[in-house]
Amino acid sequence: MQCSVRCDRAGFTLIELMIVVAIIGILAAIAIPHYARFQLKTKTSEAKMNLAGIHTAEESYFSEHGRYVSAATEPATTPGSSRVAFTTASVGFQTIGFSPDGLVHFSYAVAIATVLADAGYTADALGDIDGNGVTQSWVFVQDANDGSRVTGAQGCDVSTLVLNEVVACTPQAGRTVF
16 A cells, blocks of 8 residues: 555654754753853852861960961962862961862962961962963951951952952952853
């Protein structure tokens, strides 16, 4: 028996398949940039959490010994878009007992007041998480007893920053392509 004008065939036509491929392409074009931004925000949260950890370690040490501890930049160079090892080579980080888990996207440092009676410090985090050559910088400022603030390793203007909170060194320094 032959088909009359139209046979019942199973399957899709070429046009239907092309429409489905076009829809998938549009969805991918929307989803991939959002996913990349989400990844960058997640990497940024590492700096905020580790600076909060440094603050906790510094305050614990201060309550026992009456002084804060400076720590040299670790890792020594600012990481790029890939993570690097935090080796705890800095004696300061060893002294306060701070070491992040695993590899890091940022380098960390602590600068303290030069006069112990002032007892202030600034903890910094620097990184280039998106690999575009622009460094992201985050800071935690604990002001000294006399109200002054310690300039951190990155040299940002700490006089304008919020105290006792992890913030971007400048509004632009906390941004990346997201």
